[in-house]
Amino acid sequence: MAGKLSPENLAEKVEFGGELRGYHDPESETREYWEGAKRNELLIKKCQDCGKVLHPRRQVCGDCRSLNLQWTKSSGKGKVYSFSVVYRPPTPQWLDKIPYIVGIIELEEGVYLFSNVLCDPEKIRTDLPVKVVFQKEEGGGGRVLPRFKPQAENY
Amino acid sequence: MQAKAKQLRGKAAIIGIGYAYTQEGDILKSPLRLITEASIAAIADAHLETKQINGVLTQRPPLVDLHPQYNNVIANELKIVPTFSTEITIHGAGISTAIRLAALGVFAGVTDFVLCTTGDTGNLWITDKIRTNAFTEADNQFEAPYGPLTPSLYAQIAQRHMYEFGTTSAQLAKVAVEHRKWAVRHPYAGMRDKGLITIDDVLNSKMIASPLHLLDCAPRCKIGTAGAFIVASAEVAERYTDKPIWILGFGEASTHEWITDRMGLSGIPPVEKGPNLTASGAEIAARDAYEIAGVGPQDIDLVELTAPFTHCEVVLMEDFGFCKKGEGGKFIENGGMDFDGGLPVNTNGGLLSFGQVGPGCTMDIIIEGLKQLRHEAPGKQVEGVEIALIHGNGGIMACESVAILSNKKI
Numbered sequence: 001m002a003g004k005l006s007p008e009n010l011a012e013k014v015e016f017g018g019e020l021r022g023y024h025d026p027e028s029e030t031r032e033y034w035e036g037a038k039r040n041e042l043l044i045k046k047c048q049d050c051g052k053v054l055h056p057r058r059q060v061c062g063d064c065r066s067l068n069l070q071w072t073k074s075s076g077k078g079k080v081y082s083f084s085v086v087y088r089p090p091t092p093q094w095l096d097k098i099p100y101i102v103g104i105i106e107l108e109e110g111v112y113l114f115s116n117v118l119c120d121p122e123k124i125r126t127d128l129p130v131k132v133v134f135q136k137e138e139g140g141g142g143r144v145l146p147r148f149k150p151q152a153e154n155y
Numbered sequence: 156m157q158a159k160a161k162q163l164r165g166k167a168a169i170i171g172i173g174y175a176y177t178q179e180g181d182i183l184k185s186p187l188r189l190i191t192e193a194s195i196a197a198i199a200d201a202h203l204e205t206k207q208i209n210g211v212l213t214q215r216p217p218l219v220d221l222h223p224q225y226n227n228v229i230a231n232e233l234k235i236v237p238t239f240s241t242e243i244t245i246h247g248a249g250i251s252t253a254i255r256l257a258a259l260g261v262f263a264g265v266t267d268f269v270l271c272t273t274g275d276t277g278n279l280w281i282t283d284k285i286r287t288n289a290f291t292e293a294d295n296q297f298e299a300p301y302g303p304l305t306p307s308l309y310a311q312i313a314q315r316h317m318y319e320f321g322t323t324s325a326q327l328a329k330v331a332v333e334h335r336k337w338a339v340r341h342p343y344a345g346m347r348d349k350g351l352i353t354i355d356d357v358l359n360s361k362m363i364a365s366p367l368h369l370l371d372c373a374p375r376c377k378i379g380t381a382g383a384f385i386v387a388s389a390e391v392a393e394r395y396t397d398k399p400i401w402i403l404g405f406g407e408a409s410t411h412e413w414i415t416d417r418m419g420l421s422g423i424p425p426v427e428k429g430p431n432l433t434a435s436g437a438e439i440a441a442r443d444a445y446e447i448a449g450v451g452p453q454d455i456d457l458v459e460l461t462a463p464f465t466h467c468e469v470v471l472m473e474d475f476g477f478c479k480k481g482e483g484g485k486f487i488e489n490g491g492m493d494f495d496g497g498l499p500v501n502t503n504g505g506l507l508s509f510g511q512v513g514p515g516c517t518m519d520i521i522i523e524g525l526k527q528l529r530h531e532a533p534g535k536q537v538e539g540v541e542i543a544l545i546h547g548n549g550g551i552m553a554c555e556s557v558a559i560l561s562n563k564k565i
Contacts, residue, residue: 030296055419057297062419081418082318082432084310085365086302094302102303102364104311104415112418112430114298121365126318137300145300 029059032071037144040134042074044111053109076132077151078107085121093138105130105148118149128155156406156443164447165564167258168392168399171201171385172525175274176343178378186217186515189274189381191232197383201395203268208385210239210260210269214249217275218291218513229272239266245409245556246549247461247514249273251521252556254545255405257386267387274381275513292551294413306372306464307364308414308551313466314366315432319481324366326484327465328357331370331507333487336494338504341534345376345510357465366466373463376510382518384525398529401561403542404448408436409554417553425474433481437474437546437555445476448559450542452476455559457537458492458500459524460546461517465507467552468492468500475544475557499537502527517547528562541565 033056036043045054047061048068060067083103089095101117101124117124118133130148137143173196175189184192190213198205216225226240239260243249250273257269292308293299316322335352338344352370360369392399410425411417418430425434445451452475460475462468469483477498478486486492492500503509503523506516524545526532542565545558 055297055416057294057416058419063422082311082315083365084307084314084367085362086304086307087362087364088304088306090302090304097302100302102301102307104418106418112415114294114301114303114415116301126314143300147301 030056034143036071037134037146042076042132042146043071044074044107044109045069046072053111055111074111075108078105078130080117080124080126080128080130081106081112082126083117083124085124116147118147119155123155156446161447163258163262164403164449165401166262166389167386167402168389169384169402169525170387170392170396170399171197172522173197173200173383174522175381176378184276184379186220186274186276186379186381187228187232189276189379190229190272193274193381193383194229194233194270194272197270197385201385203385203395205233205235208235208268208270209237210257210266211235211237212253212257212269212271213242213273215242215244215246215514217515219276235270239269245554247517248407248547248549248554248556250517251545251547251558252407254402254558255407258402258405261386261388269386270383271386272381272383273515273518274379275515276379294415298413298415304364306367309464309467310364310367311414312432312470312552313464316466316469317366319433320484322469322484324358325354326488327371327469328354329487330465330468330492331357333492333494334501334505334508337502337534338508341503341509343533344504344508345374345378346504346508367464371465373506373511376512378510378512380512380515380519382522384521400525400528401564402558403450403561404444404446404559405557406440406443407556408439410436411553412550414551433470435470435474435552435555437471437557440555440557441475444557444559450559454542455544456540457502457524457527457543458498459520459543460501461506461520461548463506463511467548470552471546502532502537503534521545524560528560
């Protein structure tokens with residue numbers, strides 16, 4: 001099934017010049033990440049040989065070159081490593097979302113993920129403690145996306 | 156890099172250049188047409204016949220003509236039979252690193268005359284549609300779903316630089332201010348008719364993706380550009396031109412494809428101590444280039460660098476060794492790249508004020524550097540220029556290449 005384009009594993013195809021949805025055909029190496037998101041689990045990878053925790057995209061351990069990577073659950077907690085508040089939407093779909101925040105989140109486990117931070121743009125800051133929430137992506141496809149919001153209630 | 160690389164110093168030269176532009180209001184020309192015009196001009200400038208060219212180097216295809224193996228498309232059009240031919244696919248750093256690859260080819264004797272060329276057209280329908288989305292810059296699975304505008308990906312670096320080193324928006328703005336001073340004097344700069352700007356103008360321009368304001372970003376100017384240069388071995392260079400530009404040194408380093416993945420890299424230069432966003436491969440590229448050339452930052456008279464945003468230049472001036480890591484903002488604030496009295500940087504206005512048509516923008520930077528060295532600057536000529544640092548950037552500060560060129564046989 002890996003890499004096969006079929007209705008089952010093709011969520012939504014991006015058209016060149018069209019809406020940016022991301023070409024979503026999870027290779028077998030990352031399908032479980034998206035299945036986990038549907039179960040509200042944030043999954044990252046762990047090298048079974050040297051213990052290094054890795055970005056879900058990884059196919060090989062950068063340190064020891066092992067292919068023996070297994071999925072592991074992240075606590076979903078971390079902090080904002082870097083961020084940018086977007087004021088100009090990349091595509092029309094994002095028009096009603098501006099301003100919104102994109103950033104790199106440093107998970108407790110030492111893995112860095114890109115996502116949105118669901119936070120008042122006036123209050124976003126580096127090192128803000130955040131935790132994962134799962135949201136169904138708007139528009140077709142049924143994909144569930146991990147996003148992050150401040151750990152503090154009412155932040 | 157091994158010590159034996161130093162034997163490459165000055166073993167190749169650029170013996171001909173060509174360029175072609177279309178401006179708003181001109182009849183539209185395709186990138187291939189512009190590349191063709193630039194290439195035949197370069198071949199003529201080098202006093203060569205087409206059949207003498209046996210090397211063809213380009214970078215990834217123009218955004219508006221995404222045909223693979225574009226090197227072959229070019230050779231096909233010009234009726235060249237290259238025996239040394241490739242696209243160099245490190246994004247927009249491909250054409251700057253072509254300087255090195257061409258030099259290696261002629262030094263080794265596997266090719267005699269290498270045509271290096273690329274171009275792009277800024278206003279065809281595809282660029283209009285994709286210019287603000289991150290189709291070619293974002294990880295389609297792990298970044299694109301979150302709506303990253305390309306500036307917002309680069310902005311991750313800017314925000315960290317401010318957080319770690321206290322770099323300010325005003326310092327970033329000064330980069331744009333100084334570059335505009337070169338652009339208003341340059342006949343092909345996209346912003347030449349927009350007049351000078353102040354730091355306040357930059358800070359008051361609308362925020363695109365924090366901390367980057369509109370004037371912190373390179374505009375997608377509605378022009379087409381292409382450039383070409385011919386590389387030959389040092390032994391024959393002076394038979395073909397009386398303005399050879401000697402290739403003294405070069406270097407290259409790539410750290411990631413997608414910006415988030417950059418944070419999965421550590422323990423290797425330039426991120427020996429741990430993952431970060433504030434050092435780039437330019438540090439290694441420049442170090443190797445200086446070592447081969449046998450010069451240091453203090454010897455550089457002119458810098459032409461590829462930076463689509465102001466903060467990239469802060470990082471690059473640090474990585475080129477003009478100041479310490481973290482002090483780039485202060486360096487600029489204190490006049491380090493001032494039009495009046497500072498190190499000349501981006502004498503065509505850079506991407507910020509010349510405009511960026513696509514990844515081919517790096518060629519605009521190279522051509523400006525070559526014209527300056529040949530005392531043919533279309534805008535303000537840097538007097539007494541002898542040694543120039545030329546730089547190409549690719550991806551989200553992912554791939555960097557540096558070349559050191561001189562008009563003196565030193």
